[in-house]
Amino acid sequence: MTESQKVTVGIVGASGYGGVQLIKLLSEHPAIEIVYLGGDSSAGKEYADLYPHLGHLIKNKIEAIDLDEIASRCQVVFLGLPNGLACKFTPRLIEKGCKVLDLSADYRFTNLDTYSAWYKTERDDGAIASNAVYGLPELYRDQIKNSALIGCPGCYPTASLLALSPLIKQGLILPETIIIDAKSGTSGGGRQGKINLLLAEADNSLGAYGVAKHRHTPEIEQICSDLARSDVKVQFTPHLIPMVRGILSTVYATLRDPGLVTEDLITIYSAFYRSSPFVKVLPSGIYPQTKWACGTNLGYIGIEVDSRTGRVIVMSAIDNLIKGQAGQAVQCLNLMMGWAEDLGLPKLAFYP
Amino acid sequence: MTESQKVTVGIVGASGYGGVQLIKLLSEHPAIEIVYLGGDSSAGKEYADLYPHLGHLIKNKIEAIDLDEIASRCQVVFLGLPNGLACKFTPRLIEKGCKVLDLSADYRFTNLDTYSAWYKTERDDGAIASNAVYGLPELYRDQIKNSALIGCPGCYPTASLLALSPLIKQGLILPETIIIDAKSGTSGGGRQGKINLLLAEADNSLGAYGVAKHRHTPEIEQICSDLARSDVKVQFTPHLIPMVRGILSTVYATLRDPGLVTEDLITIYSAFYRSSPFVKVLPSGIYPQTKWACGTNLGYIGIEVDSRTGRVIVMSAIDNLIKGQAGQAVQCLNLMMGWAEDLGLPKLAFYP
Amino acid sequence: MTESQKVTVGIVGASGYGGVQLIKLLSEHPAIEIVYLGGDSSAGKEYADLYPHLGHLIKNKIEAIDLDEIASRCQVVFLGLPNGLACKFTPRLIEKGCKVLDLSADYRFTNLDTYSAWYKTERDDGAIASNAVYGLPELYRDQIKNSALIGCPGCYPTASLLALSPLIKQGLILPETIIIDAKSGTSGGGRQGKINLLLAEADNSLGAYGVAKHRHTPEIEQICSDLARSDVKVQFTPHLIPMVRGILSTVYATLRDPGLVTEDLITIYSAFYRSSPFVKVLPSGIYPQTKWACGTNLGYIGIEVDSRTGRVIVMSAIDNLIKGQAGQAVQCLNLMMGWAEDLGLPKLAFYP
Amino acid sequence: MTESQKVTVGIVGASGYGGVQLIKLLSEHPAIEIVYLGGDSSAGKEYADLYPHLGHLIKNKIEAIDLDEIASRCQVVFLGLPNGLACKFTPRLIEKGCKVLDLSADYRFTNLDTYSAWYKTERDDGAIASNAVYGLPELYRDQIKNSALIGCPGCYPTASLLALSPLIKQGLILPETIIIDAKSGTSGGGRQGKINLLLAEADNSLGAYGVAKHRHTPEIEQICSDLARSDVKVQFTPHLIPMVRGILSTVYATLRDPGLVTEDLITIYSAFYRSSPFVKVLPSGIYPQTKWACGTNLGYIGIEVDSRTGRVIVMSAIDNLIKGQAGQAVQCLNLMMGWAEDLGLPKLAFYP
Incomplete structure (x- = not known):
């Protein structure tokens, strides 16, 4: 070119x-x-x-x-x-x-x-x-292709919806039991001189914020409701983690069918994301580390069913500034332009 | 002396x-x-x-x-x-x-x-x-005073039980809805040369481990069941946080009475811990940072009721190696010897 | 009392x-x-x-x-x-x-x-x-006792002068060869919302600043000149380290007598600081970690002579906010009031 | 292809x-x-x-x-x-x-x-x-092209030699005054379970190691001597920094000509590295942050002349695992194969 x-x-x-x-x-x-x-x-x-x-x-x-x-x-x-x-x-x-x-x-x-x-x-x-189309390609790929205006998702909603969508879309959980305990690096707070984002304050510490009132709540609920075709409310709690980049959403929900096992859900998730080049569903017993996604547009998903409690726990890790923000926007643009969805986007973290 | x-x-x-x-x-x-x-x-x-x-x-x-x-x-x-x-x-x-x-x-x-x-x-x-007596003074003070053998609690159970006990003891929640999303610094893994605890691996990253099978689960359930006078199961998920010390337990449960508000619970918690010199219940809207507890035997507790969902969210922060381990043991010894419960124990973090 | x-x-x-x-x-x-x-x-x-x-x-x-x-x-x-x-x-x-x-x-x-x-x-x-008296008790103990006005030292000068003073006072080095490569945690920048002190910027990174022009240079030179009874210039380079607290000064100088060995200097330092309760001279082969001093008023000093080059390398570690600031001020007050020099001051780090 | x-x-x-x-x-x-x-x-x-x-x-x-x-x-x-x-x-x-x-x-x-x-x-x-050829392309590009066996440089020597080479090659400094104060993230210690590399030990702390005896000393001296065409000894002190990746070498030396100013040296360095696509000489007053090089094969160099002391201070930042190790090896391979020197190598950090 x-x-x-x-x-x-x-x-x-x-x-x-x-x-x-x-x-x-x-x-x-x-x-x-x-x-x-x-x-x-x-x-x-x-x-x-x-x-x-x-x-x-x-x-x-x-x-x-x-x-x-x-x-x-x-x-x-x-x-x-x-x-x-x-x-x-x-x-x-x-x-x-x-x-x-x-x-x-x-x-x-x-x-x-x-x-x-x-x-x-x-x-x-x-x-x-x-x-406007909600710019989460894994859910709205076709609409994005035909749109001229994309509302790119928030970082927490991206991580959380990647974890929740197969469960809700397939009707596998009781939506009223959804709890999202999310953790983000401090770059999510932006490049502004806030005291609580100083290294001296935020390093070697950990806390929740915006409990029961964070603005990403209605965004997550809107998409969950769209998938469920009914009104869904979620419990969403963000935490500030002493690291630069990365989000982990740990999602809890009660299964409708307590007989499902972890491998069943891995199969369902793998099918759901078969055409999504950036979502990696992990094998049984492997849980995502945010570092694996850092510097990439990937989302890693780990799944565990707890047969003692009847719940599924899904963990979703992304880089908050790439898949959670700028990378996802470029992914949308690739779709809008008719290019390969992953054109020019990083797909491999350096590690450690 | x-x-x-x-x-x-x-x-x-x-x-x-x-x-x-x-x-x-x-x-x-x-x-x-x-x-x-x-x-x-x-x-x-x-x-x-x-x-x-x-x-x-x-x-x-x-x-x-x-x-x-x-x-x-x-x-x-x-x-x-x-x-x-x-x-x-x-x-x-x-x-x-x-x-x-x-x-x-x-x-x-x-x-x-x-x-x-x-x-x-x-x-x-x-x-x-x-x-043997379970060495959590805030719950078993009198038994500890008269015991010669103390089984000191795990770090996660200490943080989690400080958050849960008033709710369960007073019958305020549906016990089957309890979810504990816990986060710990890496010193909890001990002084041993494990790859996953290396700074190069653990820093700037975040992940869950032991999902649905961590050994602190039955310990928490035993005490919850004792308080509830019935069998209680909890969902417990620990996470490894890129910091040296500190645990935050974020606890979720559905309230029996959806009319309760945050201030009600702060009052109840303050009464529950009135005689406990190391537990600090925070005012409404203030959520604990683990750093506040670091280097001390304190536990800080923040509470929020979400009227949208009918849940209470309680956050409990301790130093995993002090209130979560060695300091709590000394607190127990103080009780066993008839000394002031807080004798010789640190009560004030240096900050930041 | x-x-x-x-x-x-x-x-x-x-x-x-x-x-x-x-x-x-x-x-x-x-x-x-x-x-x-x-x-x-x-x-x-x-x-x-x-x-x-x-x-x-x-x-x-x-x-x-x-x-x-x-x-x-x-x-x-x-x-x-x-x-x-x-x-x-x-x-x-x-x-x-x-x-x-x-x-x-x-x-x-x-x-x-x-x-x-x-x-x-x-x-x-x-x-x-x-x-006014310069508030470094290890050098000016008697003057501090009799003063009503103390100019408390900067954090870098404290660490650097503890390393340099015995060498200069005893005439062991060529003063014009002094190089101080100093490293500080970000809390030294104060509680203000500066971009470069954000966790997102400062974590997992490292750089020098104020090269050849940091304001602590003349302060170090003044005291060195006072000790040497002649005009001394030093090379001082501060670096920002991705940690909250602590300073390490690595000091280099050429020995007048190339026959001196590490043990000789350890003996000289130990004698020099015999009456200084907060300075700990380390045994041969042990170099200070800033964490050892964190939360305390201690200064740890490690010494190595390089017979290949004829230089001595001295490493000095303090907590920049305690021995480097507030703790040293209290140490001065103790002297001014005729109290024990270490009254009420922390002398033992928690670790790790 | x-x-x-x-x-x-x-x-x-x-x-x-x-x-x-x-x-x-x-x-x-x-x-x-x-x-x-x-x-x-x-x-x-x-x-x-x-x-x-x-x-x-x-x-x-x-x-x-x-x-x-x-x-x-x-x-x-x-x-x-x-x-x-x-x-x-x-x-x-x-x-x-x-x-x-x-x-x-x-x-x-x-x-x-x-x-x-x-x-x-x-x-x-x-x-x-x-x-065997020493695999530092900025110095030995032509020999590498014609060699079948490359001894890839150590991480500290790479950072240090990028800073030192123009000074020595052009005869601008007194070689016996060279002091290299180097700082590295802990990934330099490798993926092995050493206690001192645990996050719990290494985080929020800082110390020197291998003082006057680190094995990278003779490697640096060999290349410096080759450039100087005479025997050069250097003072080299490595420090362990609480971060994953990155090395900063802060290099000190006395100028032969005290009339040189910072801009002169920037001009000399820029010419020296004109054909080196991975070395970036920074403008006056800008000092490199290791984060700028992280995830890339770049080396950033900042220069300051201190007219008060007659010394030059050069700071060199690289990613210890890429330009300091694997990336540089690939850079050598590119030369050996006759490909573009920068083929396939990362040239742009994500930030922050």
Whole structure:
């Protein structure tokens, strides 16, 4: 492919961790050329001032956000902005013919009332939003292929839904018993100077946060309800782990049929994810370590049935910034463009 | 107190993490004199060869394990040995008049069949074992005071039972809904050269282990059943966290009365632990960080009721090597000797 | 000692890491009562809002900084403020009869021109400053006993000077060959939301900073010059290490007498620090780990002579927030009050 | 390139960290096919039993080490064995026509007496050894191209020599003043269950080891002497850092010409490494973080001249397992095969 045949891509909100992942992934993608990096507070800076290790690669400055300018240069735009901003910018970009992949929460909800209730922001872009597709390829591959606007999933929902979907879709569990105990590295908190994310505070410690009220709850519930074709509520508890990257969701649910054994479920999961190149269902007795997924777009899934209690425990490990964010967005773009789903995406962790 | 009035104490199995905690705590205890350090593979070594930072304090050699010799010198013996050894040594020590505090699993079970089933070891010391008391002072304070043999709790059971006991004792939850998602630093794995505990492997990673089959499960169930006066089964999942010390147990259960709110439970917990100097019930909206407990004998408890789901979520944080092991043993000894329960024990973390 | 006999102490700048160390250490000190916690941006807040784990212990609010009010209530004042503020507050406190221990750089320099050159702040309190004593008890014990104003050393200078002092004082090395390669945990950067101190950035990474221009350079040089009775310049390079606490200074210098061996220097160091309860000189072949000093006021020193190169390498490990900051300040106060030098200070790390 | 055109490669000692890096790198290399994985203690095991995250990719078993069998299947053999074994296996492999890249110390020394003195192993393969080339492409690119046997450099020497070579080659420093203060993540200690490498021991701590006697000293000195055309001795001190991967070498030396400034040296370094695609010389004032190099074959170099002391300080950061080991070996292979030097090698860290 010559340079001139490459798809031109812009990243708005390039200074955060989502942005720098996209730059790394898209720089190594054979069919893409990054032509625009945009930001607000960092506009005018050299990108290498923010990330000196990229100085030899990225010569771009961060530019101010001018939607018409972006649309004139970019066929595809990734938005990596705080919640509540993408919904201001997206209508104009779509109107101008761009494909838009939004990393924020703005286009994840089919019911904007749910969004407004949890994110405390009113919305007036309902027509546009109704065309958005939830960017989890393992569930919505076909819709993604035909969409111009993707609401990319949150990191916790990605890990949790990969674990839950086969159970719910196949009706194997009692949905009201779902408990998701999730653990994330601190990069999930973004590149901002918060006291609780300092190494001095977060290292060698561990705690829950947002108990019973984290905003990823309604997102998980929406997709579970869609799969179950009925209203599902989940218990979701996130924890901050003293590590940089990685999410593990440990999911508990009561089986409808207490006679199922671990191997049955491994078979069911393997079938469910047969066409999903990034999901790896582990053999019996092997439980995923987040490190296995680090630096890749993979999701590793381990399954155990506890015959003593009648429950299934499913563990799902991803890299929160790749499969949980930027990598998944590129996976969606690959589908939107008709490319191989795994084109240009990392599939092999370095270890240890 | 003059030196001659101090209680003489021996530590068998002094070379492990439990041993070195005991040495630190007992060295700073005003009423105790360490007179014997014993070990098997390390017998004959200077203690400072194992832990050079203690070279200026501990001049003792590690001695071979000679029960009569130990009994002749020690009023109190701590046993910090692998499972299955304490039950060989304890009968003789008790017979000779020693008070024994065992850090292993050997004397935690009232039903030795349970022990044998989970630990794969037959037992012939039933008479002695039947006099052992489970060394969790917050539940069994009075029995501990009058016992000569303490089976000190495991680290996970300590954290989990501090979270669960008020709920079960007061009949507030449906016991069959109990799920314990526990997270521990790697020091819980002991001072042994296991690959999975290497920094290169365990750092920046996270995973579950022993899913549906960890040996702390029957220990937790025994105490829960005792409190509930009926047979209780729990779902218990431990995780290895990239940090040195600390356990967080996140406990889930469905409330019998969905009208209870967080503040109700904080009141109930505060009353339950009113006489327990080491348990700190946190205000509404504050969730414990393991670091707060590190280096102390404290347990911090945070509580949240989720009215959407009818569940209570209780988080309990301890230092796995202190309140979860050596400190709790000293707390028990304080009770056995009629001393203040908190004598000589650390009550204040350094932070960060 | 009854409460009424305790010395009343105030802490100005209580919200930072220095402040919270002081609160921990002074709360456990048998002869001290904390009667005032002051701050600027945090005035009016409950202390437990900043550090919830202290909620059961510290009921004080943080008060505004009113010097007359402070002087009326406190016999002793610790100042834990950014550089350039202590020199505004100290004259009034001294005048009112308070003893002052300043944790900032303001009173570390005998020549205020040096201070002004490196800290870019003019000074007009020369008379007061000339009475300040550099608060490194191992070198200036007698002066500290008779002083009312202590300029407490920086963390790097403490570690580095403990390593260097015997060499320089005894004339054993060529001073122009001194190189100090120092490594610190990130808590040295304080409790402020800086990007480079985030766990996501600083963990699993390592780098130098302030190369050839760190402000602790002139402080080290001043004391070295005082010991050498001639002008000494040092090469000082600090590095940020992915850990919370601890400093290791690795010091290199060329020996005047290439015939000296490691054991000779261990003898010299041991004699030099014979009356210093917190300095532990390690046996030959043992090098200090920062963890050994963590949570204590200890400094561990390891020494190696390289006969191939004619150099001595000295490694010095301390806890940057205790011996490197708050603990050393309390050690100074003990001397100022005529108490035992180690009264109330931690002397034993928990490990691991 | 069709599969049949790929170069067949075997890895002996595939179970360690060097082995698993090679598997990752060679799996992603477009011109290579892995056809043999060999080991001793792990022979007969599935590779995925050692590294479950590779189960979906690597279906090979680890085979016993049979040199004729290896030579019959492999055009190229990587040896990742403990020191002292490669020199037993290599002569036969070379004789059979294999190209050999040895990751151990066996073929790094031009003078086998030096090897025997430091590694306590006699050698009888002097003829073979005299044909080995030291596998640092930035210095010995042309010799590597024409060699069949590469002694791949140690991790510390790689980082240190990248920092030192321009200074020595150009005669800019006094060689007797060279001090190398090096810091490494714990993966450098290999995948073996050593107590001091446990997370519980190594995390949140820091210390030097092998002071004045580490085996990488003579290796560094050999290359420095070769560059200087005279005998050079260096002071080398390694430290263990609480992180998984990465080495930083901080190098000190006195400049011959005290008038040189930082920018002069940046110019000299940039010219020196002009044809080296993996070495990145940083702009003035920017110092390398090891994380920038993690997961890549890059070396980042930062330079500062201290006009106060007349010294230059050079900091060099690499990934110890890639540029410091397996990646560099592949870089050598690329040269040996006449491929692009950077073929198939990672050039971009994910961050953070």
